[in-house]
Amino acid sequence: MRNNRVVGLIGMRQTGKTTLARRYARGVRAPVEFFDLERPRDLARLADPMLALERLRGIVIVDEVQRDLELFPVLRVLADRPRSPARFLVLGSASPELLQQSSESLAGRISYLLVRGFSVAEVGAARLDRLWLRGGLPRSFLARSDAASREWRDDFVTTFLSRDVPQLGIATPPATLRRFWSMLAHYHGQVWNAAEFARAFGTSAPTVRRYLDQLTSAFAVRQLQPWFANVRKRQVKAPKVYLSDSGLLHSLLGLTHLSELEGHPKVGASWEGFMLEEVVRQLGARDDECFFWATHAGAELDLLVVRGERRYGFEFKRTSSPAVTPSLRIAARDLDLARIDVVYPGDAVFPLAPGIRAVGASALASAVAPLR
DSSP states (O other): OOSOSEEEEEOSTTSSHHHHHHHHHHHOSSOEEEEETTSHHHHHHTSSHHHHHTTOOEEEEEESGGGOTTHHHHHHHHHTSTTOSEEEEEEEOOOHHHHHHHHHHSTTTEEEEEOOOOOHHHHOGGGHHHHHHHOSOHHHHTSSSHHHHHHHHHHHHHHIIIIIHHHTTOOSOHHHHHHHHHHHHHTTTEEOOHHHHHHHHTSOHHHHHHHHHHHHHTTSEEEEEEOOOSSSSOBOOSOEEEESOHHHHHHHTTOOSHHHHHTSTTHHHHHHHHHHHHHHHHHTOOGGGEEEEEBTTSOEEEEEEEETTEEEEEEEOOOSSOOOOHHHHHHHHHHTOSEEEEEESSSOEEEEETTEEEEEGGGHHHHSOOOO
């Protein structure tokens, strides 16, 4: 906010964007004006946005901004005023329309911050299993019991698909997206296969690809793109797909308690996706710096992070005895990696081979430094 006249807090519903904005507002000395576009009164106040906003000073916060994208051209005019008396904090669940509109109207004037759910660094390593089971959405994590958390997540999925998704400009029927999202949960951590999904839905590959992109635009899904190295190997060229929140994954899989999760066939994939998100956040890596690598011969690497000329590899193994596999040795050689970390459910950090080490999930915050 000190460096930009307009800042956008974006992210999935219920990640705490409004709470964060209100906490920020209490700490500033300037006047603060708050608009929530889900309240009819505030929506009416902004019926003529130039008239309502031009006179304001200090910090102006606009929540649920995706409900009125016509605000962005007005914000551009107000942000370009000499010695602008106001700075603007806009909050919203990201959508293609929101990002496109703001990029056209506020190019060079807005800085985006992505707000995700709780991380291990925020809740503490002692609560790691609880975070994995319930996910990072604050109300799910803080629920009084696992059953109450599951009930909240089930309600969230219903509300998200029936009310929130249509507000993002997505016209796909909620029942169709729910079927797709549930099916995607069973493919969590796998390479995207459009033909298989199209057969299951009795539709075309471009149509199911649109469903995938719609959930990705709402931050419900992560698409991890493949890395194409200059090596003489046939490589996988489709993205891997993950549900971005482990708690929602478990809800869609019908899992309530940790004992159920530990006995489920997707436990390894769930752990992989959960720790992948943790590593990406710990590194401070952008989505366009994160990849996976796999060849048709079977060599693979769960996460490859590329920052400048440096490459870092990560494998996620739910085992008490992490080891160096032939696949890791091939990746280290072919990708010219600075280091490979094998993340496992423990608390110790120890070497496995030159350039390869085991990192316990509980030690992640101290063992893995943010990228510079």
